[in-house]
Amino acid sequence: MPADLALAPAHSIADEMKSIVGAANLVGPPVERRNKKRNRKDRRLGTRDEAPLGSYAIDEVVPVAVVSPGSEEEIAAILRIASERDYVVVPTGGMTKQNIGYVPDRIDILLRMNRFNKVEHYDAGDLTFGAGAGMTISDVQQTLAANSQMLPLDPMLPDRATVGGVLAANAHGPMKSGFGGARDYCIGVHFVTADGKIAKGGGRVVKNVAGYDMMKLMIGSFGTLGVITSANFKVFPAPLQTRTFVCAFASLAEAIAFRDRVLASPLQPMCVEINSPRAQEYLAAPAAPRDPDHHHAPVRLENYSSWNVLVRASGSDAVLNRYRQELGAAVTREIAAADEKQLWTRISNDEKQLWTRISNFEPTVIDRHRNGMVINVSVSIADVQSALQAAEDSAIEHNLLCASIGRITAGALVIAFMPLAVDPPSAMQFANAASSLRGRLPRDASAHVLRCPKESKSRFDVWGTTPTDLEMMRSLRASMDPHGILNRGRFLA
């Protein structure tokens, strides 16, 4: 949108929003209003928790107004006005996953869910929990930890990532291997549709088939079907103790053969994660960002040449002994949490920290390489090996480096392409690498881009293909958001 056209509605959008949420919950355009020229000090006094609009930019698109509604009714009012006036609305949580998707057409209203940050209900005896969409994953886990319970959801940046954002992006972490995804334990959802209907699906009980399963529809909808306001979950007992068995292999094929042994065994690990040789460099010690456009050799020069499979187990001493027995000689190292009794001689390090780093793989890569690309790949179990190999091959073909991690018993992989230590890569290079990766995947796989340089986004399809009928998806989107005001241009555009 040309800048001169943007000015006129900018005032009115901010004014309209102010009348709904109040001045304290709005960051408007920093333009002079009539004669009342506001100086810096005034603005600082005016609103407290306020960063300048530019800090909310997504792929360099700056929102016209940033709004923090306090109730479902306020969201409904905002969306009704937006539908009427054709304002583009972007719902946000912690803004940890806003690089996913195409560059937004424009952002008239950035709808922050930060005030929806409360526990809605928590019945510890019943292992059910409900939280506002803006509650961070860390706060959720902290609340549950008070009763030795947990949500098996361990996505990146849990201090910022929110319940709503994680559901909308169907984000996952290593625990997906053992517990499934959000679709397996989210039991209720509240949301507001683009035309301002306040609605819900599911409930607070762990088994429920009344009405359509709105949770499934909202999970992975990237904010295009409605604004999630709260969600209910089935939660789980926190394990009494955990161990991580690190198993190193000389080749990908051997690592996958080991995974098949784990799958065939009676073991039921919490996590079964693979780290490609280069991924270990990023997981070892997340380095401070240096020259972000180039690859640097790790400071501590270690020889990362193995494919590691990490098996995380929980249970009593007897259960853990059984793991040792089943995994046998494949185990090269055993890691316990620092605060646990140390049982075994080869124990080292802090286990929890290791898994946090695995969750944070994507931001770690991007901190080091501003120009990195991260792709979420979903394949069937038997295709995991060829998908990981495809990633390595595609990187070589397009002069990039490749680091992969992932949930290899669930077929959920995270693949990063990074620039070599030479010239910064061209936008096309990333586009081509993604295309060549997709070209090597089986037909029913999905590979969508989690993050890549903005310049690359216009050169290829960041979503890729899906086995699910696209026309059906588009019709559903149109029924829930007839004017396409939610996240316009970013998903199913």
Added chain:
Amino acid sequence: MQYSRLARQIRKIVGKDAVLDQPEDLMLYEYDGGVDRGTPDIICFPQTTEHVSKIMQLATKAGVPIVPRGAGTGLSGGSIARKGGIVLGFSRMSKILEIDIANQRAIVQPGVVNLDLTHAVESQGFYFAPDPSSQKACTIGGNVAENSGGPHTLANGVTVNHVTGLEVVLPDGRIVEFGSKANDACGYDLTGFFVGSEGTLGIATKITVRLTKLPEAVATMLAVFNTIDDAANSVVAITAASITPAALEMLDGWTLRTVEAATPAGYPLDSAAVLLIELEGLREAVDENADIVRNICMKVGAREVRLAANEAERQRLWSGRKNAFGAVGRISPSYYVQDGVIPRTRIPETLRHIDSVSKKYNLQIGNIFHAGDGNLHPLILFDPRDADQTARTIAAGREILEFCVSVGGSITGEHGVGMEKLNEMCVMFSEDDIEVMTRLRNVFNPKSILNPQKVLPTTRSCRETNAGDHPSLHGPVNASAPATSAHGAD
């Protein structure tokens, strides 16, 4: 009439012997496992996805209802042609198309009987986890439509947790795919959304299911109680102790005595309730948890806790639970099964409430249910020839469901809304909730020719219901068949 012409056209598609339209044949398809009835005009048995697609196109053009039907064991009237029309049976689409052990998946046609899939993969160490008590008869198509559960879905999850891909035929005849063998497909999770939609969004013609590894160890226990409160409190205590049994079933005193009379399973006749508890998994974990569960039950007040010593004893303990509905059917002309869900911590008070409802309406109510996930199955005994008793039965059922909702629960845990609980939907969901769901249905099934008048009530009928006017007591909302003509639920 148009149906004879339609029948001729359908015969051309599926073959002469795959269409029924004589009254004596139609009568057999008037009911399912629940209490409702409705007579279809045509029954046909497609053999391929293309058959289904062509029949759908015909029906859409003619504007007649289409109702998919698996084995007809549903308990909420889901497969009943309440507005007449064409019933699509899947007994000739019952092939297992692919077993892919490496991917832990199978692809099946909708008519495959639940237990047959498990039998087909057992020798390779796998099974299909959803195990409704009707699993010898019910179809996977029906399981998908109802999102069915079973005694062993407590730890392993219900049908939706075991379906990753679908081929679906829409009312306009379009054949679409959702998902695949992979756990997640990019884009909306239409597979997950379709499961549990009770045949109102499309016809599932191919289903990709997850196969689950058979557990290494199983421990089956029977805990015997002198009071029903102690049994209920044990369920609460087991949950609170962070143990998730594979199955945690409860039978109250009246039910276990009825069951013993039909199938001697060894439940003590003088007890007030028993819990049937099964633990599965790694041998070490099962052994430890069995001890913990035993201690919890004894501490809360169990009279004894028995551990099945071998497979024969295990089967015997289960035989009572599995034949329970049949046992009740032996002593009562009919019964009405409810399917409400409550938070597990509320089981004691809910059972007391059911007892008071039983007294208030002067009806015998047996309780046998999936206690571990709070999914109740009160069985209300009644004689369908007695109009007054029938009316009291329905009122009692509704009162129980309203209580479930009032403590934060649901009107149905696994049997579905169907036509039976259409009005109770308004107790759980607002007009806006239902409007949004209706909007979504209309994307798939815009004219509602597919399984009409199921799952989603109209706004008008909701207002009537909430005004205390229960339509099923006065006549059906809009149906050609009485909504509550009674029929044994077995």
